[in-house]
Amino acid sequence: MPDGTPQGQEGDKIETTVRAVLASMAGDLTAKESALLAELEGLGRTIARAKAEIAALKVEDIRDAHIPSATDELDAIVDHTAHATNEILDCCETLEQLQSGISGESAEKLQGAVTRIYEACSFQDITGQRIGKVVTALKAIESRISAVVSAASGMVSANSAPEAAAAGAANPQNDKRTEGEKLANGPQLPGSGVSQSEIDRLLASFD
Amino acid sequence: MDKNINVLIVDDYRTMLRIIRNLLKQLEFNNVDEAVDGQEALAKLRAGNFGLVISDWNMAPMTGLDLLKEVRADQRLKNMPFIMITAESKTENVVAAKQAGVSNYIVKPFNAETLREKIEKVLVHA
Numbered sequence: 001m002p003d004g005t006p007q008g009q010e011g012d013k014i015e016t017t018v019r020a021v022l023a024s025m026a027g028d029l030t031a032k033e034s035a036l037l038a039e040l041e042g043l044g045r046t047i048a049r050a051k052a053e054i055a056a057l058k059v060e061d062i063r064d065a066h067i068p069s070a071t072d073e074l075d076a077i078v079d080h081t082a083h084a085t086n087e088i089l090d091c092c093e094t095l096e097q098l099q100s101g102i103s104g105e106s107a108e109k110l111q112g113a114v115t116r117i118y119e120a121c122s123f124q125d126i127t128g129q130r131i132g133k134v135v136t137a138l139k140a141i142e143s144r145i146s147a148v149v150s151a152a153s154g155m156v157s158a159n160s161a162p163e164a165a166a167a168g169a170a171n172p173q174n175d176k177r178t179e180g181e182k183l184a185n186g187p188q189l190p191g192s193g194v195s196q197s198e199i200d201r202l203l204a205s206f207d
Numbered sequence: 208m209d210k211n212i213n214v215l216i217v218d219d220y221r222t223m224l225r226i227i228r229n230l231l232k233q234l235e236f237n238n239v240d241e242a243v244d245g246q247e248a249l250a251k252l253r254a255g256n257f258g259l260v261i262s263d264w265n266m267a268p269m270t271g272l273d274l275l276k277e278v279r280a281d282q283r284l285k286n287m288p289f290i291m292i293t294a295e296s297k298t299e300n301v302v303a304a305k306q307a308g309v310s311n312y313i314v315k316p317f318n319a320e321t322l323r324e325k326i327e328k329v330l331v332h333a
Binding site: 089206 | 220230265269295301318
């Protein structure tokens with residue numbers, strides 16, 4: 001709707017116009033032409049309904065409430081797991097201090113257990129990066145929804161900016177990121193990345 | 208292998224810095240300093256006297272790969288042993304790091320034995 005007419009009015013206008021045309025031509029139309037006009041009328045209604053449904057998406061709610069709420073919740077998960085991980089690390093450091101007071105097999109077992117806890121605590125880094133990827137995906141969805149609604153309502157607004165930015169980033173000549181930034185994909189899903197032993201073999205192949 | 212060298216660990220997750228620091232302590236590396244991104248790391252490397260860098264990849268404003276390139280381009284730092292510890296596990300990442308001059312590459316999550324083995328390997332060849 002390039003003229004910016006509200007969608008309800010637009011739908012009404014289409015229907016009224018089609019009905020008026022049909023009424024004025026009723027006596028002159030063949031059966032085939034009548035069927036064609038009826039199809040056009042139906043098409044007009046479908047378009048008006050689709051526009052109304054897109055408008056009902058309330059993109060402002062998605063942009064201003066749902067997405068920020070979801071990202072805040074995810075940030076809170078990262079904060080809580082970081083806090084819990086640091087508590088665990090505090091306990092490990094206490095255990096290591098106590099370890100100096102014991103000896104032999106018990107000391108070795110304690111050391112081994114603490115090492116395993118340190119290794120396991122690196123989950124917080126991996127989950128944090130995975131959640132960061134989800135937040136990026138949510139923001140991309142928000143941007144796409146804004147663009148679809150803008151296109152459907154015929155408005156060229158600031159909502160188009162993310163689309164333009166995305167188009168710019170997609171063009172290698174406009175991509176100002178460093179090689180390190182371009183290759184920063186974060187953790188891969190199981191089976192998607194290479195294992196440590198595969199990395200070792202790959203590095204050895206350069207020697 | 209000299210365990211009295213100064214080690215710089217670089218990661219934007221403070222928890223990860225703490226984990227690596229504690230694992231290094233278990234390996235008897237006690238002279239450990241930290242940085243939270245490539246820029247801070249580069250400033251510390253240029254100002255200090257380090258014998259090993261252990262860096263994450265995915266950081267802002269300077270990534271680990273970009274830090275590695277800066278280190279290799281610096282006349283004083285160019286031979287610095289540099290281990291990448293990262294969740295980046297695509298072949299293209301490993302190849303890019305190797306081409307930039309990485310000494311070794313550890314994928315997260317990793318274990319203490321892998322860390323010990325890679326440190327030993329790069330310091331013996333340093």
